Amino acid sequence: xxxxxxxxxxxxxxxxxxxxxxxxxxxxxxxxxxxxxxxxxxxxxxxxxxxxxxxxxxxxxxxxxxxxxxxxxxxxxxxxxxxxxxxxxxxxxxxxxxxxxxxxxxxxxxxxxxxxxxxxxxxxxxxxxxxxxxxxxxxxxxxxxxxxxxxxxxxxxxxxxxxxxxxxxxxxxxxxxxxxxxxxxxxxxxxxxx
Amino acid sequence: xxxxxxxxxxxxxxxxxxxxxxxxxxxxxxxxxxxxxxxxxxxxxxxxxxxxxxxxxxxxxxxxxxxxxxxxxxxxxxxxxxxxxxxxxxxxxxxxxxxxxxxxxxxxxxxxxxxxxxxxxxxxxxxxxxxxxxxxxxxxxxxxxxxxxxxxxxxxxxxxxxxxxxxxxxxxxxxxxxxxxxxxxxxxxxxxxx
Ligand SMILES: [Zn+2]
Ligand SMILES: [Zn+2]
Numbered sequence: 478x479x480x481x482x483x484x485x486x487x488x489x490x491x492x493x494x495x496x497x498x499x500x501x502x503x504x505x506x507x508x509x510x511x512x513x514x515x516x517x518x519x520x521x522x523x524x525x526x527x528x529x530x531x532x533x534x535x536x537x538x539x540x541x542x543x544x545x546x547x548x549x550x551x552x553x554x555x556x557x558x559x560x561x562x563x564x565x566x567x568x569x570x571x572x573x574x575x576x577x578x579x580x581x582x583x584x585x586x587x588x589x590x591x592x593x594x595x596x597x598x599x600x601x602x603x604x605x606x607x608x609x610x611x612x613x614x615x616x617x618x619x620x621x622x623x624x625x626x627x628x629x630x631x632x633x634x635x636x637x638x639x640x641x642x643x644x645x646x647x648x649x650x651x652x653x654x655x656x657x658x659x660x661x662x663x664x665x666x667x668x669x670x671x
Numbered sequence: 672x673x674x675x676x677x678x679x680x681x682x683x684x685x686x687x688x689x690x691x692x693x694x695x696x697x698x699x700x701x702x703x704x705x706x707x708x709x710x711x712x713x714x715x716x717x718x719x720x721x722x723x724x725x726x727x728x729x730x731x732x733x734x735x736x737x738x739x740x741x742x743x744x745x746x747x748x749x750x751x752x753x754x755x756x757x758x759x760x761x762x763x764x765x766x767x768x769x770x771x772x773x774x775x776x777x778x779x780x781x782x783x784x785x786x787x788x789x790x791x792x793x794x795x796x797x798x799x800x801x802x803x804x805x806x807x808x809x810x811x812x813x814x815x816x817x818x819x820x821x822x823x824x825x826x827x828x829x830x831x832x833x834x835x836x837x838x839x840x841x842x843x844x845x846x847x848x849x850x851x852x853x854x855x856x857x858x859x860x861x862x863x864x865x
Contacts, residue, residue, distance in 0.1 A: 478676045482704075485674035485681070495800065497760075498745065510676075512746050513709050516783055551692065552706050555776035555845045556783060566691075577774060577843055580785070582749035589710055589750060589785075591774070606689065647841035649771055651749045 483508040514587040517628070518559035519547025520595040521636050522572045522602075528615050529636070530597065532568050532608035539625035541609075546570070547590070547629065556591045564595065568611045570602040579635050581628045582651040592632040594645060627652055677702040708781040711822070712753035713741025714789040715830050716766045716796075722809050723830070724791065726762050726802035733819035735803075740764070741784070741823065750785045758789065762805045764796040773829050775822045776845040786826040788839060821846055 478501045481488050486505035493500055493509055501510040522530040522545065531543050546564040550556060557574040564572040572595040581590040602611050616637050624630040631650055639645045672695045675682050680699035687694055687703055695704040716724040716739065725737050740758040744750060751768040758766040766789040775784040796805050810831050818824040825844055833839045 480674060480676055480679035482672045482674055482676060485679035487679070511743070513707055514744050514746055514748075515707050516710060549705070550708050550783075552708055552781040553778050554708075555778050556774070557776075557843075557845075558778075577841065580750065580771060580774075582751075584747050584749050584752075587746040589744075591783075647771065649751075651751075 478510060478512070481506060481508050482510055512587070514589055516550040516556065516559075517547055517588055517590045518550045518556050518563060518593070519545060519590065519629070519632065520560035520564050520572055520574055520593040521545045521578070521632065522564055522568070522570050522595045522597050524597050524600075524613050526613075528613035529619075529633075530564075530568055530570055530602055531612055531614050531619070533610040533612075534607070534625055535604075535609040536607050542623050542625035543620050544625040544629045545633065546572075547592070550591075557593060560591070560593045560595070567605055567607045568602050569605060570611075571598040572596065573598055576645060577647050578639070578645065579632050579648045579650060581631060581649075583628060584651070585654060590628045590632070592628075594636065672704060672706070675700060675702050676704055706781070708783055710744040710750065710753075711741055711782050711784045712744045712750050712757060712787075713739055713784065713823070713826065714754035714758050714766055714768055714787040715739045715772070715826065716758055716762070716764050716789045716791045718791050718794075718807050720807075722807035723813075723827075724758075724762055724764055724796055725806055725808050725813070727804040727806075728801070728819055729798075729803040730801050736817050736819035737814050738819040738823045739827065740766075741786070744785075751787060754785070754787045754789070761799055761801045762796050763799060764805075765792040766790065767792055770839060771841050772833070772839065773826050773842045773844060775825060775843075777822060778845070779848060784822045784826070786822075788830065 481503035484506040486503050488501040488503050490499050546567040548563040550559040561572050561574050564570050575594045578594050579592040604611050635648050675697035678700040680697050682695040682697050684693050728734055740761040742757040744753040755766050755768050758764050769788045772788050773786040798805050829842050
């Protein structure tokens with residue numbers, strides 16, 4: 478962030494009067510630009526036969542690895558609407574969003590994941606610009622070593638664990654830090670403080 | 672948003688190639704600026720005697736009306752850390768954040784509220800720049816007609832209802848639309864689709 482949204486002048490980075498953190502401030506017009514955490518909304522689409530719908534990423538980052546539908550929440554939608562939208566965009570699937578499964582904080586990238594359980598309406602799904610391959614998988618078919626992000630890994634794990642218990646709850650998880658290297662170790666669950 | 676964050680050039684508002692919504696695009700450097708929903712984090716601080724800590728707003732909007740500590744989540748923190756930070760900033764209170772109580776979507780202002788239950792550590796609290804008055808209140812002392820926002824009203828109501836039942840759950844609520852006029856009617860709960 479180098480220029481002011483309001484007037485285009487170069488911004489400064491300092492603590493405004495009465496604030497406690499440095500912000501991008503415009504010395505020309507006084508406008509302050511805040512950097513806000515981002516909400517990622519996702520849903521685990523469950524077929525009537527118990528399989529879940531997984532997408533193989535056709536875009537960077539983590540091209541070729543697997544995820545359930547998830548992406549940045551848009552303005553003017555709810556978290557559940559956003560999750561359903563991502564399912565349609567990434568997997569061509571119409572999902573009824575059932576309930577919140579997990580809130581995962583990822584402070585090292587300023588993200589909050591809101592992961593929902595969902596039920597597929599009908600049988601239609603397919604590949605998209607973002608997903609080279611979209612497949613229904615049983616739990617024992619999930620490629621646990623090739624999951625795109627630790628958030629996705631934890632959401633899936635929690636889903637199957639809750640389903641086995643026959644009782645869904647809303648879980649909270651904070652991912653404490655980014656593990657590296659080797660980068661791929663991240664997909665095995667990452668370091669977490671429950 | 673009129674100028675590019677990256678180069679300061681005037682931006683255009685149109686649908687980028689491969690996208691589905693209009694965005695602010697810089698015709699000079701190609702930078703796309705997304706408008707992201709904001710996360711509001713809050714906590715209901717409970718004293719050992721069962722009273723909860725309420726703040727009278729010393730700032731606009733809703734100057735003079737009552738709330739529990741809540742505000743915009745910052746970069747690089749978790750939702751629970753943000754809620755505890757707001758409690759310290761707005762009420763000088765040290766709160767242990769216990770668990771998530773409620774997720775409230777407010778799509779008409781592109782906000783997601785994450786409201787936590789919390790336990791006061793010790794007895795210290797007091798007024799701040801943002802709060803002209805900070806008071807412990809029993810349920811029957813809550814000024815239900817003078818609550819600052821419908822999100823705060825619903826969070827408090829849910830807290831007392833769950834406590835009366837002896838069982839806390841994580842609740843989801845979507846506030847469907849902004850009611851107006853009269854503006855003050857909003858504080859009586861607003862129109863909600865549970
Ligand atoms: Zn400016
Ligand atoms: Zn530019």
